[in-house]
Amino acid sequence: MNTSETFNDHVMATYGRFPLTLVEGHGARVRDDAGREYLDFCMGIAACSLGHCHPRVVDAIREQAGKLLHVSNLYFTDNQGLLAKEINQNHVGLEGKIFFSNSGAEANDGLIKSARRYGHLKPQANGKPRFEVVTFKQSFHGRTLGSMSATGQAKIQQGFDPLLPGFRYLPYNDVAALEDSVKDETVAFLLEPLQGEGGVNVASKEFLEALAILCKKHDLLLMFDEVQAGFGRCGEAMAWRVNAPDIEPDGISWAKGMGGGVPIGCFWLNDRAVDEKGTKLSSLMGPGSHGSTYGGNPLVCAASLETLREIREQNLAKNAIKMEGRIRAEIASWKLPVVTEVRGLGLLLGIGLNPNLIPVSEGETCALKVVKSLMVKGLLLAPAGPETIRLLPPLNVTDAEIDEALALIKGVLSEFLPEQIS
């Protein structure tokens, strides 16, 4: 029995999987069960930030696996503390505290719980807690009940109502819509500085700054979901710093790229004082308030620590900017009518496609059609919404790998010309 049959018999069909079984990977390349090699610019959806099986990460895992895999969070372990310090001092650059989870969705649930706690500490005028977290349309925050309810996309929520109450969705990047948007029960804003799944949309400097001012004015928490965009991918340690470096968020969530391929996430709360007594925001999540059996265990923290050190020591955020320039210049030079625009930052880029030039079959989007054609040619990409293909190469990708991928993309996209459609 082959792998896809075994899956169909035993694994829930929550994903529309491509007909490809991957067995091995090194750097920017993966190999399937027939021995065919692919250039991987999907990278586990931006999770393998150093490429597949980076020796530094593999060595760290091997060494830690022989020493201590897991103990309860009832005890201290070296790696978790070192990783939190590495994140705080070398990547966030602000004083705060971290809670480790196993995924991005859980990290966002942690931020949502933190916002609710804050709403108890700083209630409405009538004494009732504030609880509402405002998020944005086209956002993606995860699949748990909390993070799904925070996600501003009906297709993610369909069939799962009633959703967790206390969310409202505003249009993204719309400064005017922020006006009068704060209600008595509102306690926080949560957003991706760069929306990944929603189509690769970058928050403008104006929008981020207007939000920061609004949050200060109404004593709301400003929380960034950097699960996909953080840790060098967008050309800075943190994505919000690309356009609005002076903003100091109250909360941040991460996962994906921080693990270099192992399942780890976390959320961060600012150490700033929230009352005259000097109570720190980060202290709101005190003993007994939250937990995770596996969160931040020695194995995943060892892998994450080496991943983040490598990103920092090799200045891979800078490589992301350099490669962004190379990609944008090359695609612009094609002057292909099917390409509407290139959006994004660093190595989280979306190529917008003109759906009128791409004939699709029933139930297929033009992004999916292009992704499938590229897979056959030897390049793996992910769609981002119906009309955007997303490039997520490893942060240490080389000029030659970029050029190889772009040549394949050009070849496929050159097939879609205006005269072919009547």
Ligand SMILES: *Cc1c(COP(=O)(O)O)cnc(C)c1O
């Ligand atoms: C992937 C993603 C999540 C969810 O992360 P999981 O690890 O899949 O739970 C949340 N937010 C953003 C921005 C993401 O891209």
